[in-house]
Amino acid sequence: KAGVTQTPRYLIKTRGQQVTLSCSPISGHRSVSWYQQTPGQGLQFLFEYFSETQRNKGNFPGRFSGRQFSNSRSEMNVSTLELGDSALYLCASSFTGTRGTDTQYFGPGTRLTVL
């Protein structure tokens, strides 16, 4: 069974631009969660999607948004990029997500650099 895939793996953008990151979950998984990891703040929860609905949201500004498609693939978008958005963005998938007890499987991450 293929694991969680994220594209692109590396991305360089400049301030003010916007970016879209993609996550393909493990086949059969309906939940996709997104996380941001920075050296200063560590890992932080961004949001969770389950069956195309945002079910849970972390404490991030509205510039961070996402969506999930009917095949469970998910995208996150960051508009008006700031230097502080430079981070590793990780997604994780599971059958039941944050409301369940099953394991989350993480993707390799997308490393975003904002210049």
Added chain:
Amino acid sequence: KNEVEQSPQNLTAQEGEFITINCSYSVGISALHWLQQHPGGGIVSLFMLSSGKKKHGRLIATINIQEKHSSLHITASHPRDSAVYICAVRYGGSQGNLIFGKGTKLSVKP
């Protein structure tokens, strides 16, 4: 404020040593996770606990709900165990967000 504290921040051990990483949290939780992150960023979920103890190979995770504390133990440590170990808790019932500790960087020397 809901916080997750891990100790130590950094840990160096000799191969074969018994290792303990600690995690404390401030209020009641519905679940606690231990994650392992290798250089390069890949994260593996090791355990999810709501009570008691779980064991997988050389890894043991325990949680004490009354003391709001969890430990991750590694027996007979090996250089391949070198990684960052992250504790995460879910507050506010099953719908709560995950809050992460800063991680413990473990280096096991041969």
